[in-house]
Amino acid sequence: MALLEVKNLGISFGGLRAVDGLNLQIEKGTLYGLIGPNGAGKTTVFNLLTGVYKPTIGTFALDGEVLNGKSQAQINHKGIARTFQNIRLFSKMSVLDNVKVGLHNNCKYSAFAGVFRLPSYFKQEKAMNKEAMEILKVFDLDKEASVTAENLPYGKQRKLEIARALATHPKLLLLDEPAAGMNPNETEELMQTIRFVRDEFDMTILLIEHDMRLVSGICEQLTVLNFGMELAKGETSAVLNNPEVITAYLGE
């Protein structure tokens, strides 16, 4: 059974069908790409899968558990984490604290223990610090742990968003245009990081991207959306050579 099973998923805003009858099966460990022209409904799909929007029709299930209708926080607990097209870090907090917010649910001590600094507080905070630093090390951000997030250079902010999402211990990681605004060198490095995350954390990744170099470089499978509907899907090379896909992107 596939890790993520999306069946006939759709949402309407007023009369507009933003996403219509989407079907997706993503196997565990796959690097899956979701592409399509601007306004095709890609980010809407992410918003549906993370509970920001409630689907009008259809269902999606992670590991066999149906998740539609659950709150954003609950869906995150069940194992779907994401990054954002326009970076949404907690910009006034330190790099380390950003990751520790992600670790939030893997740490259990009461507000009471926090106020009175009981031993459970120190023990768990120490464990959180250690894990957060390990995650930062993967992204080569450990030296900037105490820097305020907004002071990081752009490329590193993008990496920190991935680090923060990984800290929530997801089974499925959604990356919304991770290479947006990056130069070719940064994109190259990002591709390596994404591959590394997949291998190191045994992660399943669904990503939205416009940069075809990145898409053809790391995605194993693709779904192409156009006007909210599936235009093509399958192996990356086959999809990218599909005449309909080329037409959708370049016109007749």
Place this chain on the structure above:
Amino acid sequence: MEFISYLVNGISLGSIYALIALGYTMVYGIAKMLNFAHGDVIMIGGYVVFTAMTTMGLNPWLSILIGIVFCTLLGVVIEKVAYKPLRSATSLAVLITAIGVSYFLQNLALIIFGAGGKTFTSVVNIEPVSLFGGQVTISGETIVTILVSVVLMVVLTLFVNRTKPGRAMLAVSEDKGAAQLMGVNVNRTISLTFAIGSALAAIAGVLMCSTFPSLTPYIGAMPGIRAFVAAVFGGIGSIPGAMIGGVLIGIIENLSKAYISSQMSDAIVFAVLIIVLLVKPTGIMGKKIAEKV
């Protein structure tokens, strides 16, 4: 020498404002709303402690604890009943609701306890301290108020910056949506914020009633407004801002009562607020709001 005593009393009064202002500023930072019923929670705290201590004759410490627990629950209930259903409503609707809750609490107290002032027995029994050979006398209430406020502010600062629920509060105040998607339970975080703010208000109520012992259903309203001014003065949403703003407002109020006119003191406090906002619209510690274009 008189100046020092006015100053110390101003700091003490200001510490009470600061404790109240913390409730305003935290709720504003996290729920993005002005809880104008916050001042009346102080009044309720005063009555609960009064009832437990004077009417029922309980131990003062136990009475204070009951007052704190009661106000904490009251804060959470107010949020659940009055504000939560309006989470996605316009801010004006929430503001009017808050004013409604404020009148509700005042009139509830009026029905239960009557309009006549009750005399609150001070919970502090420390001898006044004389300084400079008896030229300056500082009351026990003043000393206790300052000490308690400093301890609470330190604990609160550590709590917000160094613990998991505190980080969740900071995260929600920066970006509610992103925090939710990182698994932070926003409803629980907002409840916690109201609980902490109301607990601080209860303590402020006890300290205030010990210093000014007359208890009526309206005692919360004016300190609530001054604390709101303090929160705006310090930069609403900022915790250190509320602390500094509160203490400064207390000092300004007390010094203007002493040296200018006691009737004019409120006018002076608000005039200072207007001047600060003209010079620095986001308040002393306010975050700069720079839009990227």
